[in-house]
Amino acid sequence: MTAADLSGVEHDAAQRAAAHLVAGLPPAPAVWCSGLRKRYGRQQAVEDVSLEVGRGEIVGLLGPNGAGKTSVIKMLLGLVHPDEGEVMLLGQPAADPAARARVGYLPELFRYQPWLSAAEVLALHVRLSGIGVTAKEQRDCLTLVGLAERAGDRLVGFSKGMQQRLGLAVALVAGPELVVLDEPTSALDPLGRADVRDIVLALKARGVAVLLNSHLIGEVERVCDRVVILDRGRVAASGTLAELLGQRELHLQLSDFSPEAEARLAATGKVERAGDWFTLALPADDDGTAVPDLVRDLAALGARVHAVEPARISLEERLLGILREGAAARSGEAR
Protein backbone atom coordinates (compact mmCIF):
# COMPACT_ATOMS: atom_id res chain seq x y z
CA MET A 1 0.00 0.00 0.00
CA THR A 2 1.31 3.42 -0.90
CA ALA A 3 1.00 6.52 1.24
CA ALA A 4 -1.63 7.85 -1.12
CA ASP A 5 -3.72 4.68 -0.67
CA LEU A 6 -3.38 4.96 3.06
CA SER A 7 -4.52 8.57 3.14
CA GLY A 8 -7.46 7.55 0.91
CA VAL A 9 -8.48 4.89 3.42
CA GLU A 10 -8.22 7.38 6.27
CA HIS A 11 -10.31 9.83 4.27
CA ASP A 12 -13.03 7.20 3.68
CA ALA A 13 -13.04 6.31 7.36
CA ALA A 14 -13.37 9.96 8.33
CA GLN A 15 -16.24 10.37 5.88
CA ARG A 16 -18.01 7.31 7.25
CA ALA A 17 -17.57 8.58 10.79
CA ALA A 18 -18.95 11.97 9.81
CA ALA A 19 -21.91 10.35 8.01
CA HIS A 20 -22.58 8.24 11.10
CA LEU A 21 -22.48 11.32 13.30
CA VAL A 22 -24.86 13.24 11.03
CA ALA A 23 -27.23 10.27 10.77
CA GLY A 24 -27.45 10.21 14.57
CA LEU A 25 -28.54 13.85 14.73
CA PRO A 26 -32.22 14.70 14.85
CA PRO A 27 -33.48 15.75 11.40
CA ALA A 28 -33.16 19.43 10.59
CA PRO A 29 -36.35 21.45 11.10
CA ALA A 30 -38.86 21.54 8.25
CA VAL A 31 -38.57 25.33 8.12
CA TRP A 32 -35.89 27.49 9.64
CA CYS A 33 -35.52 31.14 8.82
CA SER A 34 -33.59 33.91 10.44
CA GLY A 35 -33.61 37.68 10.14
CA LEU A 36 -35.93 37.93 7.12
CA ARG A 37 -36.47 41.46 5.90
CA LYS A 38 -38.39 42.75 2.91
CA ARG A 39 -39.17 46.25 1.77
CA TYR A 40 -41.60 47.13 -1.02
CA GLY A 41 -40.86 50.69 -2.06
CA ARG A 42 -41.19 52.73 1.14
CA GLN A 43 -43.22 50.07 2.92
CA GLN A 44 -41.24 47.78 5.22
CA ALA A 45 -43.38 44.64 4.83
CA VAL A 46 -41.24 42.25 6.88
CA GLU A 47 -38.76 43.31 9.53
CA ASP A 48 -36.49 40.77 11.14
CA VAL A 49 -38.67 37.65 11.19
CA SER A 50 -37.16 34.41 12.46
CA LEU A 51 -39.19 31.28 12.91
CA GLU A 52 -38.94 27.53 12.95
CA VAL A 53 -41.29 24.66 12.15
CA GLY A 54 -40.13 21.32 13.49
CA ARG A 55 -40.63 18.03 11.64
CA GLY A 56 -44.20 16.87 12.00
CA GLU A 57 -45.18 20.05 13.81
CA ILE A 58 -48.18 22.22 12.93
CA VAL A 59 -47.45 25.89 13.28
CA GLY A 60 -50.06 28.60 12.85
CA LEU A 61 -49.19 32.01 11.48
CA LEU A 62 -51.53 34.68 12.83
CA GLY A 63 -51.75 38.41 12.52
CA PRO A 64 -53.83 41.26 11.13
CA ASN A 65 -54.03 42.10 7.42
CA GLY A 66 -50.76 43.51 6.15
CA ALA A 67 -48.74 41.95 8.98
CA GLY A 68 -46.45 40.30 6.41
CA LYS A 69 -47.65 36.70 6.73
CA THR A 70 -47.96 36.01 3.01
CA SER A 71 -44.68 37.83 2.32
CA VAL A 72 -42.93 35.59 4.86
CA ILE A 73 -44.44 32.47 3.27
CA LYS A 74 -43.41 33.60 -0.22
CA MET A 75 -39.87 34.27 0.98
CA LEU A 76 -39.70 30.78 2.47
CA LEU A 77 -40.66 29.33 -0.92
CA GLY A 78 -38.32 31.47 -3.02
CA LEU A 79 -41.20 33.33 -4.71
CA VAL A 80 -40.16 36.63 -3.16
CA HIS A 81 -36.50 37.52 -2.66
CA PRO A 82 -35.73 38.67 0.88
CA ASP A 83 -33.61 41.81 1.25
CA GLU A 84 -31.84 40.08 4.12
CA GLY A 85 -32.06 36.82 5.98
CA GLU A 86 -31.57 33.11 5.54
CA VAL A 87 -34.01 30.29 4.86
CA MET A 88 -33.52 26.53 5.20
CA LEU A 89 -36.19 24.07 4.08
CA LEU A 90 -35.99 20.46 5.28
CA GLY A 91 -32.30 20.98 6.07
CA GLN A 92 -31.29 22.47 2.72
CA PRO A 93 -30.65 26.13 1.87
CA ALA A 94 -33.79 27.44 0.15
CA ALA A 95 -31.71 29.17 -2.54
CA ASP A 96 -31.41 25.74 -4.15
CA PRO A 97 -34.73 24.83 -5.84
CA ALA A 98 -34.10 21.17 -4.92
CA ALA A 99 -34.90 22.12 -1.30
CA ARG A 100 -38.56 22.38 -2.38
CA ALA A 101 -38.76 18.81 -3.75
CA ARG A 102 -40.76 17.68 -0.71
CA VAL A 103 -42.67 20.90 -0.11
CA GLY A 104 -46.35 21.34 -0.96
CA TYR A 105 -47.86 24.81 -1.25
CA LEU A 106 -51.38 26.18 -1.49
CA PRO A 107 -51.10 29.91 -2.30
CA GLU A 108 -53.48 32.50 -0.92
CA LEU A 109 -54.16 33.47 -4.55
CA PHE A 110 -55.00 30.00 -5.83
CA ARG A 111 -55.33 29.83 -9.61
CA TYR A 112 -54.52 26.92 -11.86
CA GLN A 113 -54.34 26.58 -15.66
CA PRO A 114 -58.01 26.92 -16.70
CA TRP A 115 -57.41 25.04 -19.96
CA LEU A 116 -56.33 21.89 -18.10
CA SER A 117 -58.46 19.31 -16.29
CA ALA A 118 -58.07 18.70 -12.56
CA ALA A 119 -56.23 15.41 -13.20
CA GLU A 120 -53.91 17.12 -15.71
CA VAL A 121 -53.01 19.85 -13.20
CA LEU A 122 -52.03 17.18 -10.67
CA ALA A 123 -50.02 15.26 -13.30
CA LEU A 124 -48.18 18.48 -14.24
CA HIS A 125 -47.23 19.16 -10.62
CA VAL A 126 -46.10 15.57 -10.11
CA ARG A 127 -43.85 15.88 -13.19
CA LEU A 128 -42.41 19.20 -12.02
CA SER A 129 -41.76 17.84 -8.54
CA GLY A 130 -39.69 15.02 -10.04
CA ILE A 131 -41.17 12.56 -7.55
CA GLY A 132 -42.74 9.31 -8.68
CA VAL A 133 -46.45 9.29 -7.86
CA THR A 134 -48.66 6.64 -9.46
CA ALA A 135 -51.85 7.53 -11.31
CA LYS A 136 -53.82 5.77 -8.56
CA GLU A 137 -52.20 7.88 -5.85
CA GLN A 138 -53.06 11.00 -7.87
CA ARG A 139 -56.69 9.86 -8.12
CA ASP A 140 -56.73 9.14 -4.37
CA CYS A 141 -55.49 12.64 -3.75
CA LEU A 142 -58.40 14.10 -5.75
CA THR A 143 -60.77 11.83 -3.85
CA LEU A 144 -59.35 13.09 -0.55
CA VAL A 145 -60.31 16.68 -1.42
CA GLY A 146 -63.68 15.63 -2.84
CA LEU A 147 -62.96 16.15 -6.54
CA ALA A 148 -62.93 12.53 -7.74
CA GLU A 149 -66.07 13.07 -9.83
CA ARG A 150 -64.62 16.13 -11.59
CA ALA A 151 -61.14 14.75 -12.32
CA GLY A 152 -61.57 14.92 -16.10
CA ASP A 153 -63.31 18.32 -16.24
CA ARG A 154 -61.55 21.48 -17.35
CA LEU A 155 -61.05 24.05 -14.59
CA VAL A 156 -62.96 26.71 -16.53
CA GLY A 157 -66.21 25.52 -14.94
CA PHE A 158 -64.83 25.16 -11.40
CA SER A 159 -66.14 27.31 -8.55
CA LYS A 160 -63.73 29.11 -6.23
CA GLY A 161 -64.24 26.47 -3.57
CA MET A 162 -63.49 23.66 -6.02
CA GLN A 163 -60.35 25.44 -7.20
CA GLN A 164 -59.20 25.78 -3.60
CA ARG A 165 -59.83 22.06 -3.06
CA LEU A 166 -57.77 21.34 -6.16
CA GLY A 167 -55.04 23.61 -4.76
CA LEU A 168 -55.04 21.51 -1.62
CA ALA A 169 -54.66 18.35 -3.74
CA VAL A 170 -51.74 20.00 -5.61
CA ALA A 171 -50.07 20.77 -2.27
CA LEU A 172 -50.52 17.20 -1.07
CA VAL A 173 -49.91 15.15 -4.21
CA ALA A 174 -46.13 14.83 -4.39
CA GLY A 175 -45.46 13.15 -1.02
CA PRO A 176 -44.58 16.34 0.87
CA GLU A 177 -42.71 16.47 4.18
CA LEU A 178 -43.71 20.09 4.62
CA VAL A 179 -47.02 21.62 3.55
CA VAL A 180 -47.50 25.39 3.48
CA LEU A 181 -51.16 26.42 3.46
CA ASP A 182 -51.89 30.11 2.98
CA GLU A 183 -55.51 30.79 3.92
CA PRO A 184 -56.59 27.28 2.88
CA THR A 185 -60.26 27.75 3.75
CA SER A 186 -60.92 31.27 2.47
CA ALA A 187 -63.30 30.02 -0.25
CA LEU A 188 -64.71 26.97 1.52
CA ASP A 189 -68.07 26.38 3.20
CA PRO A 190 -68.20 25.06 6.80
CA LEU A 191 -68.13 21.48 5.51
CA GLY A 192 -65.02 22.21 3.46
CA ARG A 193 -63.38 23.82 6.49
CA ALA A 194 -64.01 20.70 8.53
CA ASP A 195 -62.48 18.63 5.69
CA VAL A 196 -59.35 20.80 5.72
CA ARG A 197 -59.08 20.42 9.48
CA ASP A 198 -59.26 16.64 9.14
CA ILE A 199 -56.67 16.68 6.35
CA VAL A 200 -54.27 18.79 8.44
CA LEU A 201 -54.68 16.47 11.41
CA ALA A 202 -54.10 13.46 9.13
CA LEU A 203 -50.88 15.09 7.89
CA LYS A 204 -49.76 15.58 11.47
CA ALA A 205 -50.45 11.93 12.18
CA ARG A 206 -48.20 11.01 9.24
CA GLY A 207 -45.40 13.22 10.57
CA VAL A 208 -45.77 15.91 7.90
CA ALA A 209 -44.98 19.44 9.06
CA VAL A 210 -47.58 22.11 8.31
CA LEU A 211 -47.26 25.89 8.27
CA LEU A 212 -50.79 27.25 8.37
CA ASN A 213 -51.69 30.87 7.77
CA SER A 214 -55.30 31.50 8.62
CA HIS A 215 -57.61 34.26 9.74
CA LEU A 216 -59.82 31.69 11.40
CA ILE A 217 -58.41 31.65 14.90
CA GLY A 218 -60.66 28.80 15.96
CA GLU A 219 -59.20 26.69 13.18
CA VAL A 220 -55.65 27.48 14.27
CA GLU A 221 -56.46 26.86 17.92
CA ARG A 222 -57.87 23.42 17.12
CA VAL A 223 -55.04 22.04 15.01
CA CYS A 224 -51.82 23.93 15.75
CA ASP A 225 -49.07 22.87 18.14
CA ARG A 226 -47.47 26.28 18.06
CA VAL A 227 -48.46 29.76 16.99
CA VAL A 228 -46.39 32.63 15.65
CA ILE A 229 -48.10 36.01 15.79
CA LEU A 230 -46.89 38.62 13.31
CA ASP A 231 -47.67 42.30 13.64
CA ARG A 232 -46.35 44.97 11.29
CA GLY A 233 -43.72 42.66 9.87
CA ARG A 234 -42.33 41.53 13.23
CA VAL A 235 -42.88 38.49 15.42
CA ALA A 236 -45.07 39.92 18.18
CA ALA A 237 -45.30 36.63 20.10
CA SER A 238 -44.71 32.96 19.56
CA GLY A 239 -44.96 29.78 21.51
CA THR A 240 -47.03 26.69 22.10
CA LEU A 241 -50.71 27.20 22.77
CA ALA A 242 -50.11 26.30 26.41
CA GLU A 243 -47.43 28.98 26.67
CA LEU A 244 -49.49 31.64 24.94
CA LEU A 245 -52.74 30.78 26.70
CA GLY A 246 -51.16 29.70 29.96
CA GLN A 247 -52.32 32.86 31.63
CA ARG A 248 -55.61 32.25 33.38
CA GLU A 249 -58.28 34.66 34.47
CA LEU A 250 -60.71 34.83 37.34
CA HIS A 251 -64.12 36.51 37.23
CA LEU A 252 -65.29 37.75 40.63
CA GLN A 253 -68.57 39.38 41.66
CA LEU A 254 -68.02 41.46 44.79
CA SER A 255 -69.93 43.99 46.90
CA ASP A 256 -69.05 46.08 49.98
CA PHE A 257 -65.71 46.59 48.29
CA SER A 258 -63.12 48.54 50.34
CA PRO A 259 -59.89 50.21 49.09
CA GLU A 260 -57.96 47.60 51.08
CA ALA A 261 -59.74 44.82 49.19
CA GLU A 262 -58.97 46.62 45.92
CA ALA A 263 -55.26 46.74 46.89
CA ARG A 264 -55.39 43.04 47.72
CA LEU A 265 -56.82 42.29 44.25
CA ALA A 266 -54.24 44.46 42.48
CA ALA A 267 -51.47 42.68 44.37
CA THR A 268 -52.48 39.41 42.69
CA GLY A 269 -52.58 40.62 39.07
CA LYS A 270 -54.08 43.02 36.56
CA VAL A 271 -57.69 43.94 37.37
CA GLU A 272 -60.49 45.18 35.12
CA ARG A 273 -63.77 46.30 36.64
CA ALA A 274 -67.23 46.39 35.12
CA GLY A 275 -69.87 47.28 37.74
CA ASP A 276 -69.48 44.78 40.56
CA TRP A 277 -67.76 42.26 38.28
CA PHE A 278 -63.97 42.09 38.38
CA THR A 279 -61.72 40.30 35.92
CA LEU A 280 -58.39 39.34 37.42
CA ALA A 281 -55.37 37.97 35.54
CA LEU A 282 -53.81 35.20 37.59
CA PRO A 283 -50.04 34.87 37.84
CA ALA A 284 -48.53 32.27 35.46
CA ASP A 285 -46.58 30.59 38.28
CA ASP A 286 -49.67 29.98 40.38
CA ASP A 287 -49.37 26.72 42.33
CA GLY A 288 -53.08 26.53 43.08
CA THR A 289 -53.08 28.62 46.27
CA ALA A 290 -53.71 32.04 44.71
CA VAL A 291 -57.50 31.70 44.40
CA PRO A 292 -58.34 30.27 47.87
CA ASP A 293 -55.92 32.71 49.54
CA LEU A 294 -57.48 35.61 47.68
CA VAL A 295 -61.05 34.65 48.58
CA ARG A 296 -60.08 34.20 52.24
CA ASP A 297 -58.34 37.62 52.36
CA LEU A 298 -61.17 39.41 50.54
CA ALA A 299 -63.69 38.00 53.01
CA ALA A 300 -61.44 39.04 55.89
CA LEU A 301 -61.28 42.59 54.44
CA GLY A 302 -65.08 42.78 54.54
CA ALA A 303 -65.88 42.22 50.90
CA ARG A 304 -68.89 40.04 50.13
CA VAL A 305 -68.00 37.42 47.53
CA HIS A 306 -71.03 36.54 45.33
CA ALA A 307 -69.30 34.57 42.57
CA VAL A 308 -65.85 33.19 41.73
CA GLU A 309 -65.53 31.83 38.17
CA PRO A 310 -62.30 30.61 36.67
CA ALA A 311 -61.96 31.48 32.98
CA ARG A 312 -59.49 30.58 30.29
CA ILE A 313 -58.28 33.16 27.80
CA SER A 314 -59.12 32.24 24.22
CA LEU A 315 -56.50 32.54 21.51
CA GLU A 316 -58.59 35.30 19.97
CA GLU A 317 -58.51 37.38 23.16
CA ARG A 318 -54.80 36.75 23.53
CA LEU A 319 -54.14 37.76 19.92
CA LEU A 320 -56.18 40.95 20.28
CA GLY A 321 -54.40 41.69 23.55
CA ILE A 322 -50.98 41.34 21.94
CA LEU A 323 -51.92 43.47 18.97
CA ARG A 324 -53.45 46.19 21.18
CA GLU A 325 -50.39 46.23 23.44
CA GLY A 326 -48.24 46.69 20.33
CA ALA A 327 -50.40 49.54 19.09
CA ALA A 328 -50.38 51.20 22.53
CA ALA A 329 -46.59 50.89 22.78
CA ARG A 330 -46.19 52.44 19.33
CA SER A 331 -48.51 55.37 20.11
CA GLY A 332 -46.61 55.82 23.41
CA GLU A 333 -43.34 56.01 21.48
CA ALA A 334 -44.85 58.46 19.02
CA ARG A 335 -45.77 60.75 21.87
Next chain:
Amino acid sequence: MTTARTVLTIAALTLREASRRRVLLALAVLTAVLLALSGWGFSRLAVESGANTLTSGEARLTASILLNLVMFGFSLIAALGTAFLAGPTLSGETESGIALAVLARPIRRSAFLLGKWLGLVAFGSGFVVLAGLAQCLVVWATVGYWPPEPATALALLAAQTTVLLTLAVLLSTAISPMASGVVAVGLFGTTWVAGVVGGLGQSLGNDAVARVGTVSQILLPTDGLWRGAMHAFQDPALFTSFGADMAGFPFLSEAPLTAAYLAWAVLWVAMVWGLAAASFLRKDL
Protein backbone atom coordinates in the same frame (compact mmCIF):
# COMPACT_ATOMS: atom_id res chain seq x y z
CA MET B 1 -35.57 16.98 -11.28
CA THR B 2 -33.34 17.63 -14.21
CA THR B 3 -33.50 21.03 -15.85
CA ALA B 4 -34.04 19.46 -19.28
CA ARG B 5 -37.21 17.74 -18.08
CA THR B 6 -38.56 20.96 -16.62
CA VAL B 7 -37.86 22.80 -19.88
CA LEU B 8 -39.59 20.13 -21.98
CA THR B 9 -42.56 19.86 -19.59
CA ILE B 10 -43.13 23.62 -19.67
CA ALA B 11 -42.62 23.77 -23.46
CA ALA B 12 -45.21 21.02 -23.94
CA LEU B 13 -47.56 22.84 -21.56
CA THR B 14 -47.20 26.05 -23.59
CA LEU B 15 -48.00 24.22 -26.83
CA ARG B 16 -51.00 22.59 -25.16
CA GLU B 17 -52.15 26.04 -23.99
CA ALA B 18 -51.91 27.37 -27.55
CA SER B 19 -54.01 24.53 -28.91
CA ARG B 20 -56.56 24.47 -26.05
CA ARG B 21 -57.05 28.21 -26.08
CA ARG B 22 -58.09 27.93 -29.75
CA VAL B 23 -55.07 29.95 -30.92
CA LEU B 24 -54.23 27.08 -33.23
CA LEU B 25 -57.77 26.98 -34.60
CA ALA B 26 -57.85 30.75 -35.18
CA LEU B 27 -54.51 30.61 -37.01
CA ALA B 28 -55.62 27.64 -39.10
CA VAL B 29 -58.77 29.49 -40.22
CA LEU B 30 -56.84 32.68 -41.05
CA THR B 31 -54.25 30.66 -42.97
CA ALA B 32 -56.89 28.79 -44.93
CA VAL B 33 -58.56 32.08 -45.91
CA LEU B 34 -55.25 33.61 -46.98
CA LEU B 35 -54.27 30.48 -48.95
CA ALA B 36 -57.63 30.37 -50.74
CA LEU B 37 -57.48 34.07 -51.61
CA SER B 38 -53.92 33.84 -52.89
CA GLY B 39 -54.78 30.64 -54.80
CA TRP B 40 -57.55 32.54 -56.55
CA GLY B 41 -55.25 35.50 -57.25
CA PHE B 42 -52.47 33.33 -58.66
CA SER B 43 -54.89 31.41 -60.86
CA ARG B 44 -56.08 34.76 -62.32
CA LEU B 45 -52.42 35.61 -62.93
CA ALA B 46 -51.99 32.28 -64.75
CA VAL B 47 -55.00 33.12 -66.96
CA GLU B 48 -53.53 36.56 -67.76
CA SER B 49 -50.08 35.22 -68.66
CA GLY B 50 -51.76 32.39 -70.62
CA ALA B 51 -53.48 35.09 -72.74
CA ASN B 52 -50.00 36.42 -73.56
CA THR B 53 -50.63 39.86 -72.07
CA LEU B 54 -47.59 39.34 -69.76
CA THR B 55 -44.09 38.30 -70.81
CA SER B 56 -42.66 35.29 -68.98
CA GLY B 57 -40.29 37.65 -67.13
CA GLU B 58 -43.17 39.87 -66.05
CA ALA B 59 -45.14 36.85 -64.91
CA ARG B 60 -42.19 35.67 -62.78
CA LEU B 61 -41.80 39.16 -61.35
CA THR B 62 -45.49 39.35 -60.47
CA ALA B 63 -45.41 35.87 -58.96
CA SER B 64 -42.37 36.82 -56.84
CA ILE B 65 -43.97 40.05 -55.62
CA LEU B 66 -47.28 38.36 -54.85
CA LEU B 67 -45.56 35.49 -53.09
CA ASN B 68 -43.57 37.91 -50.93
CA LEU B 69 -46.72 39.90 -50.21
CA VAL B 70 -48.64 36.84 -49.03
CA MET B 71 -45.64 35.66 -47.02
CA PHE B 72 -45.58 39.08 -45.36
CA GLY B 73 -49.18 38.43 -44.41
CA PHE B 74 -48.16 35.14 -42.80
CA SER B 75 -45.25 36.66 -40.93
CA LEU B 76 -47.61 39.37 -39.67
CA ILE B 77 -50.08 36.73 -38.45
CA ALA B 78 -47.22 34.84 -36.77
CA ALA B 79 -45.93 38.06 -35.21
CA LEU B 80 -49.33 39.04 -33.84
CA GLY B 81 -50.08 35.50 -32.73
CA THR B 82 -46.85 34.86 -30.84
CA ALA B 83 -46.56 38.38 -29.42
CA PHE B 84 -50.07 38.20 -28.00
CA LEU B 85 -49.48 34.64 -26.80
CA ALA B 86 -46.20 35.50 -25.07
CA GLY B 87 -47.84 38.21 -22.96
CA PRO B 88 -50.64 36.16 -21.38
CA THR B 89 -48.54 33.04 -20.97
CA LEU B 90 -45.83 34.79 -18.94
CA SER B 91 -46.92 38.02 -17.30
CA GLY B 92 -50.54 36.87 -17.38
CA GLU B 93 -49.62 33.82 -15.32
CA THR B 94 -47.60 35.81 -12.81
CA GLU B 95 -50.40 38.39 -12.53
CA SER B 96 -53.18 35.85 -12.04
CA GLY B 97 -51.22 33.69 -9.59
CA ILE B 98 -51.02 30.57 -11.80
CA ALA B 99 -47.21 30.87 -11.67
CA LEU B 100 -47.15 30.79 -7.83
CA ALA B 101 -47.91 27.10 -7.45
CA VAL B 102 -45.75 26.14 -10.45
CA LEU B 103 -42.66 28.11 -9.39
CA ALA B 104 -42.89 26.82 -5.82
CA ARG B 105 -41.97 23.42 -7.27
CA PRO B 106 -38.29 22.42 -7.24
CA ILE B 107 -37.59 24.09 -10.58
CA ARG B 108 -35.33 26.93 -11.64
CA ARG B 109 -36.99 30.05 -12.96
CA SER B 110 -34.58 30.12 -15.90
CA ALA B 111 -35.69 26.58 -16.85
CA PHE B 112 -39.32 27.68 -16.63
CA LEU B 113 -38.63 30.69 -18.88
CA LEU B 114 -36.64 28.61 -21.35
CA GLY B 115 -39.52 26.11 -21.53
CA LYS B 116 -42.04 28.86 -22.22
CA TRP B 117 -39.77 30.39 -24.86
CA LEU B 118 -39.09 27.03 -26.51
CA GLY B 119 -42.81 26.25 -26.66
CA LEU B 120 -43.52 29.62 -28.25
CA VAL B 121 -40.65 29.23 -30.73
CA ALA B 122 -41.90 25.77 -31.72
CA PHE B 123 -45.42 27.11 -32.12
CA GLY B 124 -44.54 30.29 -34.07
CA SER B 125 -41.89 28.66 -36.26
CA GLY B 126 -44.06 25.63 -36.90
CA PHE B 127 -46.85 27.89 -38.03
CA VAL B 128 -44.83 30.03 -40.47
CA VAL B 129 -43.01 27.03 -41.91
CA LEU B 130 -46.19 25.03 -42.53
CA ALA B 131 -48.24 27.96 -43.81
CA GLY B 132 -45.31 29.20 -45.95
CA LEU B 133 -44.78 25.77 -47.43
CA ALA B 134 -48.50 25.48 -48.24
CA GLN B 135 -48.33 28.88 -49.93
CA CYS B 136 -45.32 27.83 -52.04
CA LEU B 137 -47.26 24.74 -53.14
CA VAL B 138 -50.31 26.87 -54.05
CA VAL B 139 -48.09 29.12 -56.20
CA TRP B 140 -46.40 26.13 -57.83
CA ALA B 141 -49.75 24.49 -58.61
CA THR B 142 -51.32 27.66 -60.07
CA VAL B 143 -48.51 29.47 -61.95
CA GLY B 144 -45.73 26.87 -61.88
CA TYR B 145 -43.30 29.14 -59.96
CA TRP B 146 -41.07 27.48 -57.34
CA PRO B 147 -38.85 29.72 -55.17
CA PRO B 148 -35.08 29.25 -55.57
CA GLU B 149 -34.30 28.58 -51.89
CA PRO B 150 -37.54 27.62 -50.13
CA ALA B 151 -35.81 25.99 -47.11
CA THR B 152 -33.66 29.05 -46.43
CA ALA B 153 -36.62 31.35 -46.90
CA LEU B 154 -38.84 29.41 -44.49
CA ALA B 155 -36.01 29.12 -41.95
CA LEU B 156 -35.53 32.89 -42.07
CA LEU B 157 -39.26 33.45 -41.58
CA ALA B 158 -39.08 31.19 -38.53
CA ALA B 159 -36.04 33.15 -37.31
CA GLN B 160 -37.95 36.42 -37.71
CA THR B 161 -40.80 35.04 -35.61
CA THR B 162 -38.30 33.85 -32.98
CA VAL B 163 -36.71 37.31 -32.77
CA LEU B 164 -40.06 39.00 -32.25
CA LEU B 165 -41.30 36.58 -29.65
CA THR B 166 -38.03 36.79 -27.73
CA LEU B 167 -38.65 40.53 -27.55
CA ALA B 168 -42.25 39.87 -26.44
CA VAL B 169 -40.96 37.52 -23.71
CA LEU B 170 -38.55 40.20 -22.44
CA LEU B 171 -41.33 42.79 -22.42
CA SER B 172 -43.75 40.46 -20.65
CA THR B 173 -41.31 39.94 -17.77
CA ALA B 174 -41.38 43.68 -17.18
CA ILE B 175 -44.77 45.08 -18.24
CA SER B 176 -48.41 43.97 -18.36
CA PRO B 177 -49.52 41.25 -20.81
CA MET B 178 -51.51 43.59 -23.02
CA ALA B 179 -48.82 46.26 -23.14
CA SER B 180 -46.12 43.74 -24.03
CA GLY B 181 -48.11 42.49 -27.05
CA VAL B 182 -48.86 46.01 -28.25
CA VAL B 183 -45.25 47.20 -27.86
CA ALA B 184 -43.78 44.11 -29.59
CA VAL B 185 -46.11 44.36 -32.59
CA GLY B 186 -45.64 48.13 -32.72
CA LEU B 187 -41.86 47.77 -32.84
CA PHE B 188 -42.20 45.07 -35.50
CA GLY B 189 -44.25 47.43 -37.70
CA THR B 190 -41.94 50.38 -37.05
CA THR B 191 -38.86 48.39 -38.07
CA TRP B 192 -40.59 47.26 -41.25
CA VAL B 193 -41.48 50.83 -42.19
CA ALA B 194 -37.93 51.97 -41.34
CA GLY B 195 -36.63 49.15 -43.61
CA VAL B 196 -38.82 50.38 -46.48
CA VAL B 197 -37.65 53.97 -45.92
CA GLY B 198 -34.04 52.76 -45.85
CA GLY B 199 -34.59 50.85 -49.13
CA LEU B 200 -35.95 54.02 -50.77
CA GLY B 201 -32.96 55.96 -49.46
CA GLN B 202 -30.65 53.39 -51.00
CA SER B 203 -32.36 53.54 -54.41
CA LEU B 204 -32.23 57.36 -54.33
CA GLY B 205 -28.58 57.30 -53.26
CA ASN B 206 -29.36 59.18 -50.03
CA ASP B 207 -27.05 57.71 -47.39
CA ALA B 208 -28.68 59.41 -44.43
CA VAL B 209 -32.10 57.96 -45.29
CA ALA B 210 -30.58 54.56 -46.12
CA ARG B 211 -29.00 54.52 -42.66
CA VAL B 212 -32.47 54.63 -41.04
CA GLY B 213 -33.11 51.14 -42.43
CA THR B 214 -29.70 49.79 -41.48
CA VAL B 215 -29.87 51.07 -37.90
CA SER B 216 -33.38 49.75 -37.34
CA GLN B 217 -32.38 46.37 -38.79
CA ILE B 218 -29.52 46.21 -36.28
CA LEU B 219 -31.68 47.25 -33.32
CA LEU B 220 -34.46 44.76 -34.09
CA PRO B 221 -33.42 42.09 -36.64
CA THR B 222 -36.99 41.19 -37.72
CA ASP B 223 -36.91 43.32 -40.86
CA GLY B 224 -33.39 42.27 -41.88
CA LEU B 225 -34.36 38.59 -41.62
CA TRP B 226 -37.58 39.27 -43.48
CA ARG B 227 -35.61 40.84 -46.35
CA GLY B 228 -33.36 37.79 -46.44
CA ALA B 229 -36.44 35.55 -46.61
CA MET B 230 -37.91 37.61 -49.46
CA HIS B 231 -34.66 37.30 -51.37
CA ALA B 232 -34.79 33.54 -51.05
CA PHE B 233 -38.43 33.45 -52.23
CA GLN B 234 -38.07 35.66 -55.30
CA ASP B 235 -36.76 34.84 -58.77
CA PRO B 236 -32.97 35.46 -58.76
CA ALA B 237 -33.01 36.76 -62.36
CA LEU B 238 -35.35 39.68 -61.48
CA PHE B 239 -32.79 42.33 -60.81
CA THR B 240 -30.72 41.46 -63.85
CA SER B 241 -33.73 41.76 -66.16
CA PHE B 242 -35.60 44.66 -64.48
CA GLY B 243 -32.65 46.26 -62.70
CA ALA B 244 -33.03 49.73 -61.29
CA ASP B 245 -36.78 49.92 -61.93
CA MET B 246 -37.44 47.66 -58.96
CA ALA B 247 -34.92 49.14 -56.53
CA GLY B 248 -36.53 50.27 -53.27
CA PHE B 249 -39.73 48.30 -53.90
CA PRO B 250 -40.91 47.08 -50.48
CA PHE B 251 -41.78 43.52 -51.51
CA LEU B 252 -38.55 42.65 -53.27
CA SER B 253 -35.11 42.35 -51.74
CA GLU B 254 -31.90 43.14 -53.59
CA ALA B 255 -29.29 41.24 -51.58
CA PRO B 256 -29.16 37.97 -49.63
CA LEU B 257 -28.33 38.01 -45.93
CA THR B 258 -24.71 38.15 -44.88
CA ALA B 259 -23.33 35.58 -42.45
CA ALA B 260 -22.37 38.46 -40.15
CA TYR B 261 -25.97 39.67 -39.99
CA LEU B 262 -27.21 36.15 -39.22
CA ALA B 263 -24.62 35.86 -36.46
CA TRP B 264 -25.80 39.21 -35.09
CA ALA B 265 -29.41 38.00 -35.12
CA VAL B 266 -28.41 34.89 -33.12
CA LEU B 267 -26.43 37.02 -30.67
CA TRP B 268 -29.35 39.45 -30.41
CA VAL B 269 -31.74 36.65 -29.49
CA ALA B 270 -29.27 35.30 -26.90
CA MET B 271 -28.77 38.73 -25.35
CA VAL B 272 -32.45 39.63 -25.20
CA TRP B 273 -33.28 36.20 -23.76
CA GLY B 274 -30.55 36.73 -21.16
CA LEU B 275 -32.08 40.08 -20.22
CA ALA B 276 -35.52 38.47 -19.98
CA ALA B 277 -34.12 35.74 -17.71
CA ALA B 278 -32.34 38.29 -15.50
CA SER B 279 -35.52 40.31 -15.18
CA PHE B 280 -37.68 37.23 -14.49
CA LEU B 281 -35.23 35.83 -11.91
CA ARG B 282 -35.34 39.04 -9.89
CA LYS B 283 -39.11 39.34 -9.98
CA ASP B 284 -41.09 39.07 -6.74
CA LEU B 285 -44.22 37.05 -7.40
